[in-house]
Amino acid sequence: ENGAGVWKMPGSCPACGAPLSVIGAHHFCVNASCPAQVKGAVFFFIGKDQMDIENLGPETIAASMDIAHIISDPADIYTADYDKLKEFAGFGEKKIALIREGVAKSRERPYERVLVSLGIPGLGQKAAELLIGAGYRCVDALVALAAGARTDQASAQTAADTLTAIHGIGRKTAETILTAFSDPVLLERIKRLREAGLRFCAEEKTAAPAGTLIFAGQTWCVTGSFERFNPRSKAMDQVKRYGGKTVAQVSGAVTHLLAGEGAGSKLAKAGELGIAVVSEGEFLDMLARIGVE
Incomplete structure (x- = not known):
């Protein structure tokens, strides 16, 4: 109106000029050197x-x-x-x-955290857990899968099908993962991070005794900072070890929010949704009841 032009999504990255890639509802620059x-x-x-x-x-x-x-x-x-x-x-x-x-x-962060930290679109906490659960317990397995996908079109299709066979991994995410683990810049970054001592294989974890699965059927999220759990992901590791699920964002699917000092918008949303809010002290008490100090 009034002569104002219609904004149009650019086709290339304004920072480096590389073509933008559409992944889901978003546009990304996939030039790792940008x-x-x-x-x-x-x-x-x-x-x-x-x-x-x-x-x-x-x-x-x-x-x-x-x-x-x-x-x-x-x-x-x-x-x-x-x-x-x-x-x-x-x-x-x-x-x-x-x-x-x-x-x-x-350097002590677990493999799943390191994997997510690489910043591959679509490869968040949930996708990392799915990949590890499906047997991709070391980054080398993903790199090898991506290398095989580069052989020809049929191999690329097979590799993508292998990932989409994992419930929860969609076609776009599968293709993005394969492209990312073929990128020389990312592969060099992984090489350097591995040399620095970061973990690129998942640790074998012993199953918790059935009587200690106090978080079974629950979905937890975390916000704020804590005295006993630094980084706070350590608290979520306990939730998963003792039967629960964890997510990164508060939604109607969340049953409990662990709230520490400086809790922000997640706490407010939990209040709106009627989600149980648990303090660090209360969480420690829960663990203490099953003998976890």
């Missing part, structure tokens, strides 16, 4: 629902990338010379030591 993609990959990698690296928040990452220029890829987090940050305000000896400590601790 400067905006690389920056987004680093910020995603450190997120609370991904690697959740203590003392390495968005401001420190921004300073490391844009000012000190010691990080230009997620893998650089494990090789960066953080002493170079001392030249800038707010980064003293104590702060640098805490950053290094947080980075070191993040």
Whole structure:
């Protein structure tokens, strides 16, 4: 109206010029070398629902990338010379030591968290669990599947069918996974992260005794920060170990929300939906009843 033009979705990435790919209802730049993609990959990698690296928040990452220029890829987090940050305000000896400590601790994150942290569209927490449950317990298995898919069109179809045979993995997600694990940039990133000591195979877990499955039939979500569970994914690991399911977002399917300090929009939504809100103390009491300290 009034002469205003109609906005049109660009066909190429405004940052690098690569063609955009339509995945689901969204448009993505799939050029792994795109400067905006690389920056987004680093910020995603450190997120609370991904690697959740203590003392390495968005401001420190921004300073490391844009000012000190010691990080230009997620893998650089494990090789960066953080002493170079001392030249800038707010980064003293104590702060640098805490950053290094947080980075070191993040090497202990389980494979499923590392897999999600790679930032592959559609490969979130649920998809990672499905892949591991279907036998893709090491990243090498996914890389090998993707390599086989590059042989010819028939092989690509077979590989995609193999993934879509996993209940919950759709065609688009399957194709995106195969494309991602064929990307030389991502493969090099995985190589460097593995050399840095990150886990790229799932650990074998012993089944919990039947009498301890206190979260059976329940679906949990988590928000805020905790004294005993740092990162907070450790609390959700307990939920899964003792029979429950976990999700990243609050919805009508969620039965319980574990809420810590600084809980935000998830807590408000849980209240609207009538979801049971559990404090850290209450959660610890639940575990204590089955002998878990």
